[in-house]
Amino acid sequence: MDIRQLEYFLAIVDHGGFNRAASALYVSQPALSQTIRGLERDLGGELFHRIGRRAVLTEAGEALIEPARAAVRSLETARASVAAVHELRAGRLDIAAMPSQAVEPLTTMIRGFSARYPGVCVVIKAAFTSRDVVDMVRTGAVELGLLATSGPLPDKEVASYPVGEQRFVLVTPPGGAFADRRSVRCEEIAGQRLIVGQPGTGMRGYVEGLRERGIAFTIAAETEHRVALLPLVLAGVGLAVVTESWRAMAERAGARVLTIEPETTLAIGLISRRTGLSPAARAFVTTALADPGPGNR
Numbered sequence: 001m002d003i004r005q006l007e008y009f010l011a012i013v014d015h016g017g018f019n020r021a022a023s024a025l026y027v028s029q030p031a032l033s034q035t036i037r038g039l040e041r042d043l044g045g046e047l048f049h050r051i052g053r054r055a056v057l058t059e060a061g062e063a064l065i066e067p068a069r070a071a072v073r074s075l076e077t078a079r080a081s082v083a084a085v086h087e088l089r090a091g092r093l094d095i096a097a098m099p100s101q102a103v104e105p106l107t108t109m110i111r112g113f114s115a116r117y118p119g120v121c122v123v124i125k126a127a128f129t130s131r132d133v134v135d136m137v138r139t140g141a142v143e144l145g146l147l148a149t150s151g152p153l154p155d156k157e158v159a160s161y162p163v164g165e166q167r168f169v170l171v172t173p174p175g176g177a178f179a180d181r182r183s184v185r186c187e188e189i190a191g192q193r194l195i196v197g198q199p200g201t202g203m204r205g206y207v208e209g210l211r212e213r214g215i216a217f218t219i220a221a222e223t224e225h226r227v228a229l230l231p232l233v234l235a236g237v238g239l240a241v242v243t244e245s246w247r248a249m250a251e252r253a254g255a256r257v258l259t260i261e262p263e264t265t266l267a268i269g270l271i272s273r274r275t276g277l278s279p280a281a282r283a284f285v286t287t288a289l290a291d292p293g294p295g296n297r
Contacts, residue, residue, distance in 0.1 A: 005035055010069065017053065047064060090120070091121070093278070095125065096146070099201075100148065101146045103246060109270075117283060125141070128201060130147040133146070144271065158271040159271065170241055171258075173255060186210055187215055189210060195233060196223075207241055221237055229242065229246075234254060
C-alpha cells in the first residue's frame with residue numbers, strides 16, 4: 001500500500017465515482033481502476049461495488065475513509081513542515097465554515113493570512129451546521145473550522161478558539177415591514193413571513209425558539225443556499241433573521257437591516273485538531289486570533 005493509492009481512493013469517494021475522480025486527478029480511468037485494484041489486493045477485499053458506471057462503497061471501503069484521510073493528511077503535514085523552512089511560500093489550507101461565518105469573520109481572517117502568506121492557497125469547504133464543522137475537522141477532511149453556536153464552543157473532540165459573538169438581526173426589503181424603524185422587538189416578528197435556513201443552523205434555531213415562546217409566523221421559504229437569502233428578501237418573499245455578519249452585504253444590496261431586541265447572540269469559534277497541525281494551520285490560527293474581523297466582540 002502506498003500514499004498514491006489512498007489519494008486515488010479518497011478522490012473516488014470525494015468526487016462520487018471513477019470518471020470524475022480520474023478527471024480531477026488528470027489520469028486515465030483504466031490507470032485509476034488498476035491502482036484501486038492493487039489497493040484492494042493489498043487490503044484483501046473490495047472497497048467498491050461496481051454497479052454499472054456507479055461505484056458504491058463496501059463496508060470495508062467505509063472503514064478505510066478515516067484512516068486514509070489521516071495518512072494523507074500526515075504526509076501533507078510533513079510536506080508543509082518542509083515548506084515552513086521556506087516561510088510558507090507555498091501550500092494549501094482547508095477550512096470548513098458555516099455560511100454566515102464564511103461572510104464574516106472568515107473574510108477578514110483570510111485577508112490577514114493571505115497578506116502574510118500569499119503563496120498559501122486557502123480552500124473553503126461548505127458546512128451547514130456546527131456538527132458538520134466539528135466532524136470535518138475531527139475526521140481530517142479539513143484542518144480548521146469556523147462555526148457558530150448558541151451554547152458553549154465544542155471542546156471534547158477538537159480544540160476551540162473563541163473569536164467573538166454575533167447578534168441576530170432582521171433583514172427586510174426597502175419599503176417593507178418596519179420601514180421607518182432601526183430595531184424591532186422579537187415579539188413584533190409575529191405574523192410575518194420568514195425565510196429560514198434548514199434545521200440545525202443558528203438562524204433556524206433562533207426562529208424556532210420564537211415559535212416555542214408563542215410568537216407565531218409563517219415560513220415562506222426554507223433554503224440551504226444562503227446566496228438565495230437576499231434575493232428572496234428583496235423580491236418581497238419574506239423577511240430573514242440572520243447574524244450581524246450579513247449587515248454590510250445586505251445594505252449594499254439595498255435591503256434594510258434592523259437589530260432585534262432583546263439582543264441574542266451566537267458564539268463564534270475557530271476549531272482545530274488538538275495535535276498535528278500543519279505550519280499553515282498554526283499560522284492561520286495565530287493571525288486570525290490577532291484580528292478576528294468586524295462584527296465580532
